[in-house]
Amino acid sequence: MTTSRTELKDSGATAGAGVLETRLTGGLPRERFARDIWARTALLTRGASDFSDLFSSAAVDELISRRGLRTPFLRVAKNGSTLHESSFTSSAGVGATISDQLDDTALWREFADGSTLVLQALQRTWGPVAELSAGLSAELGHPVQANAYVTPPQNRGFDDHYDVHDVFVLQIEGTKRWIIHSPVHPDPLRDQPWTDRRSAVAEAAKDEPRIDTVLEPGDVLYLPRGWLHAAEAQGAVSIHLTLGVHSWTRYALAEQLARSALAALRDDPWTRGTLPLGADGPGGELDMVRQRLVAAVTETDPGPLFHRERRRQGxxxxxxxxxxxxxxxxxxxxxxxxxxxxxxxxxxxxxxxxxxxxxxxxxxxxxxxxxxxxxxxxxxxxxxxxxxxxxxxxxxxxxxxx
CATH class of the missing domain: 3.90.930 (Outer Surface Protein A; domain 3)
Known part of the structure; x- marks a missing residue:
């Protein structure tokens, strides 16, 4: 068997209809979602699925009071600000000298005072959510993180903002009003958070929203990265899951290409050479270096670095x-x-x-x-x-x- 040119991978994705179609988009075929919705526009799906098998208020209580979670598996927010972890953590007690485990009494007091509890990285701590996240990640080909947002009645945890990843919002219990505006900075990269454009976000939030709706249990809202949103619980405690899709971008591929090219130039004796003595600036050297760099970019294969980074992020x-x-x-x-x-x-x-x-x-x-x-x-x-x-x-x- 000749294998020198073989390149195979495990498919990972479920054969036939997967998580996206059966649980998140109300039967919308994957091909149509990819063509018309993915990274392009918001999508609201009423009654997409029954999520009672996935997460619940009982799951929230168990994670907070019985699992011994530590920060950063939970954060607390109120009126647009995140509380310092010292306000809701304490020592684990005898036999576990850990100072930053969740303090369920402190969290109850914060919640009763109007704070939103954010259980982070549920793909690591809650089995049903982990299974769903893994299935969705395999289908989409992008890493997926899962957070739960638990908000008291008539409260909001965060002001208008955008995320640097796509999100699927799954309403689990209660209801929540979502107000959605178009991006002020389409397709933001991971190092381009909304806080860099705080004034533009605040100004855009005054405009007529693209979507103003109340999510009920079983509803799903998809938002591409960059779309502005704010949400407020209605007459009861609201629990929703956010599946954050950390999209691979062409820019990320360009980064891997540049890294591969620079790695190749390290093996080029001329490129490693010292600039002429007394040089005022790069001068003519810059043109020659540019030519070498362009040649390296043309010839290099970023594939190995790209796949290594994909493996590292999951x-x-x-x-x-x-x-x-x-x-x-x-x-x-x-x-x-x-x-x-x-x-x-x-x-x-x-x-x-x-x-x-x-x-x-x-x-x-x-x-x-x-x-x-x-x-x-x-x-x-x-x-x-x-x-x-x-x-x-x-x-x-x-x-x-x-």
Whole structure:
């Protein structure tokens, strides 16, 4: 089997209708969303899904009072300002000398006084949200973060602002009024926050809104990055989830291209050379350096850096150490295994690169490795017991039941 030109990856996305179509856009086909909505305009979907299996007020209480969460897994906001963490954290008590765990009594007092509680990075702390976020990320090809916003009646946590990532807003409980305005700075990059354009945002917020609506449980609102928004709870406690899509941009690809070109120029002795003695400025040297840089940009391949950054910004599916130990210890030819989800696994030649490292394989093993990348369940006997044990120990495969 010739593999020098092979480049394969695990698909990750669900076959057929996935999270986007079945839970977030009311059956709108993915192709139509990609063509007409994605990164272009807002979309309001009434009754998109029943989210009671995903998150709830009971989940909020458990996370705050029983999980021992620390900052920055929660922040607190009121009237457009974020409270200092010392106002809602305290020592964990005997046996856990940690000073910044959430203080449920302090949080109750802040909430009763009108503060919004923001549970951050739920894709790391709440299983159903983690599963949904991973599925959406695989479909979109962009990292997804999940936050929950818990707002007392008739209160708002944040003033008009925009985000530097796309968002899907999922109303879980209660109702919330959303006022949406068009961007003052379309498609902001991650280092271009709304605070850099505070006055323009405040002025635009005085205009007639593009959308002024109340979200009810099951409704979903999609906003591309840069769209201005403010939200206020109505007559009851409001809980909504925000799925933040940290979009990869052409600018990010340009950054990787520039880094690759500069890395190539480090190996060019002429470029490493010192400028002439007594030079007032770059002068004619600048034109020659520009030519070398343009040539390097033309010839370089930013792909490896781009994929490495993609892998760095996400996490693979959970791995239970004890279940993994049991799978290795009891491995038999009929043991079912599967590729660990969300690995961003890529096979180039004989090397498999993933979010948990890289492995090189012999020609004899490559057919089995290729067969694993579709995510289907296989048995150790079909793949080779020694190969499966190696991949289990590396955290690339999981027992099929995990």
């Amino acid at each position: 996490r693979p599916a959970p791995l239970g150490p004890l279940a993994q130990h049991k799978a290795v210890d009891g491995l038999r030819p009929d043991s079912p295994v599967r590729l660990r989800a969300a690995l961003e696994a890529r096979l180039v030649g004989g090397r498999l690169t993933t979010r948990v490292g890289w492995l090189d394989f012999t020609e004899n093993d490559l057919p089995s490795v290729v067969s694993l990348l579709d995510g289907e369940v296989r048995t150790a006997g079909d793949l080779g017991v020694a190969l499966v044990e190696r991949l289990l120990r590396a955290g690339v495969l999981l027992p099929a039941g995990q």
